Amino acid sequence: MSAAVQPRRTRANRLVRLIAVAGTGAAVLAMPLVGAATASATTGTTSAATTPAGYPNNLDGWIRESLAIMAEKHIPGSYNGIHRNIIRESSGNPNAINLWDSNAAKGIPSKGLLQVIDPTFNAYHVAGTSFNIYDPVANITAACNYAAARYGSIDNVNGAY
Template sequence: MTAIRRALNLRTTTAAIATTGAAAIALTLVPQAHADEQAKPAQPATAAAAVATQADHLAAKAKSAAKTKPSGETKAMSVADIQKNGVKKYGNRLDGWIRTSLDIMHAKGIPGSYKGLHSNIMRESSGNPRAINNWDVNARAGVPSKGLLQIIKPTFERFHVAGTKNDQYDPVANIVASANYAAHRYGTIDLVHSAY
């Protein structure tokens, strides 16, 4: 046994197991970790921990990006400027609403991507800014989910971004408030893959 252990660079571990009144001993061979493997950071134990770790990373990245100003930029555009110019530049349809929202989100340090917003919008409302959910638990409680990202009024009001319309059905206001909520709860809208 000693020769095998040395040859395979293994260590032995014994564990006593009691089975129906009789004791049994299990012998397991466990490879020794190399020094470079021991230096690696521990991986999250669960999928939830992995998502939380990713959310923390993305939130930190967004805060860092919000603090840095690109060279040559003299002043940040206001949300009103972005909305005014964005709607004309991008158009008054889903693609334009998402792009305008991303400009505002970037200006406000709210993380998210086009793909993350688009996939959530399609799942929640199929791109209909007037969508309303009249059947779920929120609707039965008198606060139906509304708009592109199906946000309820109390959540919309709490996470509404100043400078956007105070209208739950407004496509840009709905997207930005929903992304702001998702950023606070999950780290980014990009990590939302089901009802939130």
């Protein structure tokens, strides 16, 4: 095309394209966050706002419900210790599963909020909680029971355990 026939790009056209590209980029960046928020807030087929025990059906509620059970069973641990370990292990996703570490290579991947393997979950399961390793309260409570037996408390765990 000759220079005389080519369409002229104005500042307005460039601005519109820039806004469209920026908007698309922001939407793409936000997509994983929306999915992660949804995944971490659900615990299966129910989408109730509270757990059967009346706690909020979110990370805060799961930790608080676990702490109540732990207090009844004399299992040590604090909100901050549990929260810190959950964020490190699963970023708060109760359906997290590790398919790449040494446990996974042996066929027993770490699962749930605190990345517990099935044998540990079964051995340290706390009566009154679900037998589903992906149940947030059962996973937290069993992991804290294990950490108490091995390290004195989940509060003493500062890395993979």
